[in-house]
Amino acid sequence: MSFAPSGAGRPYVLAAGGTGGHMVPAHVLAEELRARGHGVHLVTDTRGLRFPGLFDGVERTVVDSGSVARSGLMSLPAVALSVLRGLSAARSLFRQLRPRAVIGFGGYPALPGLLAAVSMGLPSLIHEQNAALGRVNRLLAPRVRAIATSYPQVRRMEAAWAGKTTLTGNPVRAAVIATRDVPFVADSPRLRLLVTGGSQGATVLNSIVPAAVAQLPAVIRARLDVVHQGRDEDAAAMQAAYAAAGVSASIRAYFGDLPAEMARAHMVVARAGASTVAELTVAGRPAVLVPLPIAADDHQTDNARAMAGTGGAILIPQPQFTADRLASALTAWLGDPQALAAAAAAARSLGRPDAGARLADLVLATGDPA
Structure with a gap:
């Protein structure tokens, strides 16, 4: 599947797909490379085509990929066959494109393209979004020329790879970077709590957060506005719970402009996906993070621990995520403007708004010259 050309000459190929956590940083890199006058080509799976507003005007090729984690061990032969088909298709594509470099963003959709690149001797890089190296990136790390990381310390990184790690x-996205210019006013007359659990909401957040808000001191509840991303089927019960607590709440199934909501927030309750943590730290917004327990290799806990380590987040594992525990965490910061301001500054200190430019610099330094 192809679209209008995105630049002249030999392109840079980006291999990503599956989730927004892989696709968003790949999209940002694509925009940065195109702004510098370079061509870009996306290699993805069918799931990588479902994200509106990403990779507009970029040529795309869909290749087969498979995931044992997603499909189970019983499907291993079918997964292997799918990867081999994707590898063959990627090799054919690369012989035609002669890419200057191939950049993978982890996840099984990146595997065929990166395997093709290393087998053909093409410059290859991987980018790891999480604080723990993912399975596909662990497989590729010994074979690629460069590794880009999002955290100073990444679990499962080998010391032997340090020399090629940046x-x-x-x-x-640019809209998130723009939130960095929005002042954080910890002693505002109104306090705003943002709750986001992804496009489908998170059931545990939908039940626990309203109950926790009801336990907040009256002086906090009187000043509090809640914006909560929740599923439509939960909305009525959530609205009733907030109303019973005397708190104004807006329940939405989808945020059309999440960066704007984040910029207006004083605290955020969220999962700890790579993009969520990156956006929180760039925006400088303190958070209570509840890692998704079933995330591969428990990488969301690593992400949350990194942000909590600066003082910019409170990490609550899901088994310990109760209304009492959350109410205590919210009270500690919403009830103390100095503590809230310090948490926001700590979150901001971890943010890297220039990450897209830094990754593009590494790609250009690693790839073949023009």
Whole structure:
């Protein structure tokens, strides 16, 4: 599947797909490379085509890929066959494109393209968005020329790879970077709590957060506005719970402009996906992070721990995520403007708004010259 050409000459190929956590940083890199006058080509899977507003005007090729984690061990032969088909298709594509470099963003959709690149001797890089190296990136790390990381310390990184590893940060969209210019006013007359659990909401957040808000001191509840991303089927119960607590709440299934909501927030309750943490730290917004327990290799806990380590987040594992525990965490910061301001500054200190530019610099330095 192809679209209008995105630049002249030999392109840079980006291999990404599956989730927004892989696609968003790849999109930001694509925009940065195109702004510098370079061509870009996206290699993805069918799931990588479902994200509106990403890779507009970029040529795209869909290749087969498979995931044992997603499909189970019983499907291993079918997964292997899918990867081999994707590898063959990627090799054919690369013989035609002669890319200057191939950049992978982890996840199984990146595997065929990166395997093709290393087998053909093409310059190759991987970018790791999380604070723990993912399975596909662990497989590729010994074979690629460069590794870009989003955190200074990344679990499962081998010391032997240190010489080719560069800390770039996790690229975020321009709209997120713009939130960095919005002042954080900890002693505002109104306090705003943003709750986001992804496009489908998170059931545990939908039940626990309203109950926790009801336990907040009256002086905090009187000043509090809640904007909560929740599923339509939960909205009525959530609205009733907030109303019973005397708190104004807006329940939405989808945020058309999440960066704007983040910029207006004083605190955020969220999962700890790579993009979420990157956006929170660039915006400088303190958070209560509840890692998704089933995330591969528990990488969301690593992400949350990194942000909590600066003082910019409070990490609550899901088994310990109760209304009492959350109410205590919210009270500690919303009830103390000095503590809230310090948490916001700590979150901001971890942000890397120049991550897209830094990653592009590494790509250009690693790839073949023009």
